[in-house]
Amino acid sequence: MNPFSGWRLIRLGTILVYLFMFAPVAVVILLSFNSSQFGSFPMEGVSLRWFVALWENDAIVRAFRTSLLLGGLTALISTTFGVLGALAMVRYDFPGKNLIATALIAPILVPEVVLAVALLLFLGAIGVPKSFPLLLAGHVIFTLPFVVLVVQARLVGVRRDYEEAALSLGANPLQTFFQITLPLILPAVLAGGLFAFTISFDDITGTLFWKPGGVETVPTQIFAMLRNSISPEINALGTVMVIVTVALPLSGVALARRLGRRQRGA
Amino acid sequence: MQARENLWRPWGLLSPALTAILLLLVVPVCFIVVYSFWLRTATGADIAGFHLDNWSEVLGDAFYRDILGFTLWIAAATTVICALVGYVPAYFIARTRFRHKALLFLLLMLPFWISYIIRTMSWINILGASGVVNVGLESLGLIDAPLQLLYNQWTVIVGLVHFLLPFMILNIFVSLDGIDDNLVEAARSLGSSEWQAFREVTLPLSLPGLAAGSLLCFVLAAGTYITPLVLGGPTDAMFANLVFEAIITQLNWPLGSALSLVLLILLGMLVAVYNHFVGMGQIARSFG
Numbered sequence: 256m257n258p259f260s261g262w263r264l265i266r267l268g269t270i271l272v273y274l275f276m277f278a279p280v281a282v283v284i285l286l287s288f289n290s291s292q293f294g295s296f297p298m299e300g301v302s303l304r305w306f307v308a309l310w311e312n313d314a315i316v317r318a319f320r321t322s323l324l325l326g327g328l329t330a331l332i333s334t335t336f337g338v339l340g341a342l343a344m345v346r347y348d349f350p351g352k353n354l355i356a357t358a359l360i361a362p363i364l365v366p367e368v369v370l371a372v373a374l375l376l377f378l379g380a381i382g383v384p385k386s387f388p389l390l391l392a393g394h395v396i397f398t399l400p401f402v403v404l405v406v407q408a409r410l411v412g413v414r415r416d417y418e419e420a421a422l423s424l425g426a427n428p429l430q431t432f433f434q435i436t437l438p439l440i441l442p443a444v445l446a447g448g449l450f451a452f453t454i455s456f457d458d459i460t461g462t463l464f465w466k467p468g469g470v471e472t473v474p475t476q477i478f479a480m481l482r483n484s485i486s487p488e489i490n491a492l493g494t495v496m497v498i499v500t501v502a503l504p505l506s507g508v509a510l511a512r513r514l515g516r517r518q519r520g521a
Numbered sequence: 522m523q524a525r526e527n528l529w530r531p532w533g534l535l536s537p538a539l540t541a542i543l544l545l546l547v548v549p550v551c552f553i554v555v556y557s558f559w560l561r562t563a564t565g566a567d568i569a570g571f572h573l574d575n576w577s578e579v580l581g582d583a584f585y586r587d588i589l590g591f592t593l594w595i596a597a598a599t600t601v602i603c604a605l606v607g608y609v610p611a612y613f614i615a616r617t618r619f620r621h622k623a624l625l626f627l628l629l630m631l632p633f634w635i636s637y638i639i640r641t642m643s644w645i646n647i648l649g650a651s652g653v654v655n656v657g658l659e660s661l662g663l664i665d666a667p668l669q670l671l672y673n674q675w676t677v678i679v680g681l682v683h684f685l686l687p688f689m690i691l692n693i694f695v696s697l698d699g700i701d702d703n704l705v706e707a708a709r710s711l712g713s714s715e716w717q718a719f720r721e722v723t724l725p726l727s728l729p730g731l732a733a734g735s736l737l738c739f740v741l742a743a744g745t746y747i748t749p750l751v752l753g754g755p756t757d758a759m760f761a762n763l764v765f766e767a768i769i770t771q772l773n774w775p776l777g778s779a780l781s782l783v784l785l786i787l788l789g790m791l792v793a794v795y796n797h798f799v800g801m802g803q804i805a806r807s808f809g
Binding site: 261265266268269272273275276277278279280282283286335336337339340342343344346347349355356357358359360361362364365366367368369370372373374375376377378380392393395396399401403404405407408428453456457459460463464474477478481485489490493496497500501504 | 527528530531532534535537538539541542545546547548549550552553556606607609610612613614617628631632634635636637638639640642643644645646647649653683686687690715716740743744745746747750751761764765768769774777778781782784785788789792801805808
């Protein structure tokens, strides 16, 4: 067998797989700029009318606000809990560590539907109805393992020497954390926070169980709109979502890189 | 004094996360175990106690068994296709000397950031009555009326493969990337062909990543209810759709509890088998 032709096949296969992954999303973005009334092919012209329609649609603007608030709060809580937990896992040895490691990723080992049902029924039984706090609790619990894993992976590369130096020079643990450890692990914290935000912003599986009637997040709003038929408005909403969930993390990564470089340079 | 403080500090750091997991996951799952033995009357009241009715309905009724079988088939087909299709780009990215290797890798991560519901519904633009395929075929004069391509089990599988492929590629890539190039070189210099070296060195060494990717694909596919709702037909309901129906539509919470526990136990056994043979560390490696 000619090794070059084998490699060429692999390259061709790779291109096809990338096409499969990106072409449908590219079509969504393309169609969202379509000026034709039905928003399907053939494209008649380029227009921003569907984005204007989004902006004027109160339900969609409300859904956006809910999603941003939910994602932001989820990221805040989940990152705080996750960074503290990851610090414990990376910096200390203690009995039962393996069990704790499994417990920390348990929320992704349990299928999300099961998690959704258990949380809904348990919190319902102790008097928490379908509400924003329930949504927040749910989003925190299933983003937590991702934050822990991401932050843990980054923390391994942060050296302890500086902290020990600060402690031995008389700083107390709290001072050491805020002045030494936190700046050093900031890229990891940002990465964890962005990850939590994006997962929360995208979630629909749990959200459909937990959301109270009348409250929609962007994904559940899209899902509700799909019930009628696919409209150009949905494509425009999809394009906005892709921009929020792709551009935001990419700029975050760039920022983290710059922060990291400055630290190494200093 | 210092030593004692250090003994407690990790637990102090862990306490918020562990409290959240205990209160929002462990206790709720225990709660639905108990709840699954209760009964829901026609008036909507719960009868506490130890009744096996829900369980005998869920385990005995052929309706539930058929849908469970269908769910396992969809998950298995999705996993096998992801493994076959995903190995190729993973191998390419791990082995290529292409200058923009980092860009290829970044592109691979991109779908993780693109919303699941958007990626699922994007197939309506491709396969729908006025989608790319039908419009294309019509303008070529190959068909007169749009073909009904959507809303069957195959489009459910396509949607799931599209959603889960990045998980598979990433996990295979992580284990391929860890293979020492010298091993393949050694096999080659000892006279094995390219294909033999792949089959006897590279493939076995990449099995942990393949297993990790397969576990993720299977578990995530088997627990989905959105994809069949968006891309499936009326007869393509999966097991999680039954859970959603029971909990949200019928408000039969004890039955919904039993149904979700069936899913938890089945997929939990799979995770346990995987953990025994491969270990959870393999999945954690792809976050590095």
